[in-house]
Amino acid sequence: MSKKFPDLISAEQYFHSKLFQKKDVRIVRGKGALLYDENGNEYIDCEAGHAVVNIGHSHPKYIEAVKQQLEKLVMISPSYPVDVRYKLLKRLAEITPPSLNQTFLSNSGTEAVEAAIKLALAANRDKKKPEIIAFKRAFHGRTLGSLAMTHNMKYRKPFLPWLTQNVKFASFGDIQSVKELLNKNTIAIFIELVQGEAGVYPAPYDFVKELRELCTENDILLVVDEVQTGFGRTGKMFGFEHYGIIPDAMCLAKAIAGGFPMGAMISSEELFERMLVGEHNTTYGGNPLGCAAANAVLDIIKEEKLVENAARQGKKILSNLHQLAEEERLIREVRGKGLMIGVEYRIKVKDLIRKAQEMKVFLLNAGLTIIRILPPLIINDSQVSKVLEVMHNLFL
Ligand SMILES: Cc1ncc(COP(=O)(O)O)c(C=O)c1O
Structure with missing residues (x-):
């Protein structure tokens, strides 16, 4: 050296x-x-x-599945249907509630969150000044849309001039503080059911139930950010299962493909229909290699x-x-x-x-x-x- x-x-x-x-x-x-x-x-x-x-690291089944796919096909645009992607999309639909039947595949958690923000905006084109409610201490990512919903100033400060002012932060666990921020411009509430980066704060049970009711009553989307809680981390396949609620959209990443960069935003056909072809996309999203990795992860989670x-x-x-x-x-x-x-x-x-x-x-x-x-x-x-x-x- x-x-x-x-x-x-x-x-x-x-x-x-x-x-x-x-x-x-x-x-x-x-x-x-x-x-x-x-x-x-x-x-x-x-x-x-x-x-x-x-x-876990270097799981033999995971290595074998990725190797096999590597030899067959690494990359093809999402416009071409391929078996390995279809298999993953179908499985994601099967392990989530029936209303969450369509998926957008991305490359990271922050992109899954960005996709959910755009879904909420596209579904509310009529609103002139759409607002989102997020939570104090929340972490949703570091790109400019997700960063606008990330609360900690440590991440936000230099970028404030480019962060939308249309995100309001409620107190985590306090339904009254959510109600105070809710207004006719609110289109969605984004929540981590266990706040991870902030230091592991599980949301109270009744609070999440009330949040679900509030969103339904006011016709706004409840988006759960399960980037960290997803795929078994909390002792259920997904964090929302602890609360007996069904979100309108969910964001996934991290464990989804065992270390291969992948994210997913899952929602309903009805909501995805409100976005037009070309209004959102990403080059690598849903590439066959990542899908093979994710399929292996799902197999291993189940079998073991x-x-x-x-x-x-x-x-x-x-x-x-x-x-x-x-x-x-x-x-x-x-x-x-x-x-x-x-x-x-x-x-x-x-x-x-x-x-x-x-x-x-x-x-x-x-x-x-x-x-x-x-x-x-x-x-x-x-x-x-x-x-x-x-x-x-x-x-x-
Ligand atoms: C809850 C949550 N959302 C979003 C993200 C951003 O994911 P990524 O780092 O893959 O962009 C993270 C990352 O820690 C996270 O914990």
């Missing part, structure tokens, strides 16, 4: 722009819920690429009962950490659903995460004081025990 770059980590830090702060570990491969560094050290991965690798495992392991971790919180004064709160877990501390968590890494567990922060635990859904009993042991030993 040169003088300027004593090692590969600092070299990558330089060439990769300054938008990322690099960790001081070089991961070379993954297997299941485990990651391995260049020296052969083994870590339990409780980040899962930010809730992406739900089926990963939703059930997420519910079971999540319950175990949560109950253990709730107990720990009773003994450990520095823990302010433990929250979560399934394997989407947040532990809020009374101190900054940077050093705790570092210590966990030394004990061979990767944890993820949310802001300064929250640790997130988001392992692959295939995590097993002994790996969960090890993660809990590390969580108990963070202050030793």
Whole structure:
């Protein structure tokens, strides 16, 4: 290595722009819920690429499915019907409520959210100044439409001149605050049923029920952003299943294709009909390789009962950490659903995460004081025990 770059980590830090702060570990491969560094050290991965690798790393069935498709057909425009895409679209329709029967395939979560914003706007062409209600603490992405609904100033500030003023932020969990913002221009409410990036805040049950009723009564769209909660993460296939509601549209990404970049916006035929051909599209959306990856993910989730495992392991971790919180004064709160877990501390968590890494567990922060635990859904009993042991030993 040169003088300027004593090692590969600092070299990558330089060439990769300054938008990322690099960790001081070089991961070379993954297997299941485990990651391995260049020296052969083994870590339990409780980040899962930010809730992406739900089926675990390097799953043999996933590799085989992607390989086979790679040899057949990687890319063809969405105008050409292909079996592998049809199979995925049909399956998405089957695992969602009957009213959510059509899908737009994108390449990321933010694009799925952008598509839902455009769907809501296209369905309300008559409104002169259409408004959307989003929530305080919400994270919906970083492109300019989704960023307008992302609440944290840390992400918004330099871009405010280009962000629409037509998004109003209600307090999460407070139906009265939603009612106060609702007016004749409101076209949609966007919600994460478990706010993820903010630090894992599950929405209260009654609040979501009331939100659904409010949207129906006022003829506005309820859009659930399941980019992070989707595909078993919360112990149900989708987060809305915890609440017994059916949204008008949902946004998916992250785990959908096991790490292959893909997003999806699912809604009804009736709403999609309000958008005209060409009013929305993307070159790579629905490419056969991504569809093969997503089909493999759905197979693995079903065959290996990963939703059930997420519910079971999540319950175990949560109950253990709730107990720990009773003994450990520095823990302010433990929250979560399934394997989407947040532990809020009374101190900054940077050093705790570092210590966990030394004990061979990767944890993820949310802001300064929250640790997130988001392992692959295939995590097993002994790996969960090890993660809990590390969580108990963070202050030793
Ligand atoms: C709830 C939610 N929506 C949207 C996004 C944006 O997804 P992407 O990073 O794939 O654009 C994220 C990413 O963390 C998210 O958590």
